[in-house]
Amino acid sequence: MSLAKDRLKNRMEALSHYTKKALGQNFLVSDVVIGRIIQAVDDEKPEKLLEIGPGLGALTDLLIEKYGRYQLMELDSSLVKFWESQEMPVMEGDALQADWTKIDYDILVSNLPYQISSSIVIDRSIDQNQCRAMVLMFQKEVAQRIRAKHHTEEYGLLTVIAQEFWDITTVSEAGPRDFNPAPRVASRVLKFKRKESPIADRKDYLKFVKTCFQQRRRILKSNLESKLHEPFLTWVEKNKLSDKVRVEELSIVQIRDLYFHLKGG
Structure with a gap:
């Protein structure tokens, strides 16, 4: 034993x-x-x-x-x-x-x-x-x-x-x-x-990520508020991604970058 x-x-x-x-x-x-x-x-x-x-x-x-x-x-x-x-x-x-x-x-x-x-x-x-x-x-x-x-x-x-x-x-x-x-x-x-992260408001970031994954099979744009659609489309174009991208296709770094973009940072 x-x-x-x-x-x-x-x-x-x-x-x-x-x-x-x-x-x-x-x-x-x-x-x-x-x-x-x-x-x-x-x-x-x-x-x-x-x-x-x-x-x-x-x-x-x-x-x-x-x-x-x-x-x-x-x-x-x-x-x-x-x-x-x-x-x-x-x-x-x-x-x-x-x-x-x-x-x-x-x-x-x-x-x-x-x-x-x-x-x-x-x-x-x-x-x-x-x-x-x-x-x-x-x-x-x-x-x-x-x-x-x-x-x-x-x-x-x-x-x-x-x-x-x-x-x-x-x-x-x-x-x-x-x-x-x-x-x-x-x-x-x-x-x-x-490890270091540039995200200051962690609770706000958690809320954002929850929103992105709330219906993961839907295109990401559909999970976001309508007022965010225009800046989202700007972001995907800048990153050479499809406007029908799903959140599961984005890396950790890309999700963080999208968060800051939609916050206007």
């Missing part, structure tokens, strides 16, 4: 803890994957580490050895009490409902519940807390969307927002057997490093 499996088994027995499917609890038990995540975090030399969903400590036990006490965020009240008993700072609650303006952190790490992963990436991309890096677990399908290229089925809102504000690399693959209980899907760990 792996060290991670041993640790999980011992802690589940000690706490009489059972897996709560409703909370998206799939505990990571691969020493290899855990080691790669720890190394990816360590490479960023965190000063104010934050972990979402420490669970039973697959990552947490090893991160404590390296960094001592750091901030946790946990939804499962029984696990909140456990980590508090270990003298760890813990915020109880849903990461999607938390007031992130009050959280002081520079690096985020998490074996994310699948159901919140896309929202976490979008929210952290546009918020005011300029965290330097994130190391996050995703369902493989979501990870593929995040790193997709234009002209592909996977390319969408999540792709554009993530790639506009982060440099993204793959840290590790993770199969169903790397978790307990095993999910029905494969997973992938991605690392996000903050």
